[in-house]
Amino acid sequence: MIVRNGQHLLGMLAVMACLTSNxxxxxxxxxxxxxxxxxxxxxxxxxxxxxxxxxxxxxxxxxxxxxxxxxxxxxxxxxxxxxxxxxxxxxxxxxxxxxxxxxxxxxxxxxxxxxxxxxxxxRHNARLVPPLRLAGAGGGGAGPTPREVEAAVGKIIGAAVAQAIASQEPENVFQALLIEAARRVRDELVEGALKDVFSDRPLHEIQAARRVISLGLDGKLSVDALNREQAREALLGRLKAIDPDIGAGAQIADFIYTVLQARKR
Missing domain, CATH: 2.60.120 (Jelly Rolls)
Structure with missing residues (x-):
């Protein structure tokens, strides 16, 4: 996945995990x-x-x-x-x-x-810490710079560490908060990159694509055993199950396949 300024995000996305949405x-x-x-x-x-x-x-x-x-x-x-x-x-x-x-x-x-x-x-999906919504990310504009990403991720991880230190269960809470922070970073980066690549598509299509990508990165959806054409059909079916009105499904499915294949590298 490459945002408009050419920064690679796949390496970060591949190591992110998801926790509960609550x-x-x-x-x-x-x-x-x-x-x-x-x-x-x-x-x-x-x-x-x-x-x-x-x-x-x-x-x-x-x-x-x-x-x-x-x-x-x-x-x-x-x-x-x-x-x-x-x-x-x-x-x-x-x-x-x-x-x-x-x-x-x-x-x-x-x-x-x-x-x-x-x-x-x-507020935008308000959580324990401010969401990672960087200036210029998404909406067809320039993507975040490496320094912006580093600063934003640092704030999220820092907040998680501070919360864990204040807890009486530091080991369990620390692990859970770090995973939650990683999930937030991942989801924000995925959505920002999708908005860059598909800047002409409506938000509901972007959100459907993000959900399918999250399933793949969480290990709940795999196309490893399929060839590219079979994988695109399977991903398109999953997209339409989430959003029956999706208009650019074929192109988005192809993009998702590229992302999920890159996570294995």
Whole structure:
């Protein structure tokens, strides 16, 4: 894969791996109740809510999914009980697939309110760290320079390391965050390169292509046993399954085949 300024991205893409699309939050608080507020304008779903108590033991608050409707505010705990926690962990997923959160300061009673607001959810696929959206990347413009890529990747990895150091489970969290950071870098680079190569194609086709490439790079889709023509037909079928209205499917399938073959080098 080559973006418009001639920088090769295949080597980076080949080593990237994918984790879950959900994001995780970690927050410290004093003794008090934990509330959740939702001013985002859409339903928010929380799952796997737990906290680390003063003795370093994980306590589960809610094991299943919990939907918070817009403009709602409620206790994070089932009974609204008070407790002291050094860290809160939870997974969130909005109906639009975007993930983010905002933590308000503790109020006078020592309570913590986690607020999901419209501004945060409106950001581009907001995550633990800012997305890798480099100036000039995609949209038919010049691709990112090596220095820009290095700086952006450094910020993402740095944020992952800082988060892991602050965690009480450094080994597991460190590994997970590095993989997640790598996935974000990979997906942003793939989408930027696709926008450069297929600058005249609509966004929904670019996104379908990125999904197929991600499947291949994650080892969930292989064309290694097929010749070029067979592989293009298989990839075209996968593209149309994702986006039945794709217009440049043959050209995009050929491009995807080139990317997936290059990952073996």
């Amino acid at each position: 994001a995780h939050g970690q927050f410290a608080a004093k003794a008090g109740k934990v509330y959740v507020a939702n001013t985002s304008g859409e339903n928010i779903v929380l799952a796997c809510v737990s906290y680390i108590d003063e003795n370093g033991v994980r306590q589960t608050i809610k094991g299943g999914a919990w939907t918070i409707k817009p403009d709602a505010r409620g206790h994070l705990t089932d009974q609204g009980t008070s407790f002291t926690a050094s860290r809160f962990d939870f997974t969130i997923q909005t109906t639009s697939g975007k993930t983010d959160w905002h933590v308000n300061t503790l109020d006078a009673d020592g309570d913590l309110t986690i607020n999901f607001d419209r501004n945060l959810l409106a």
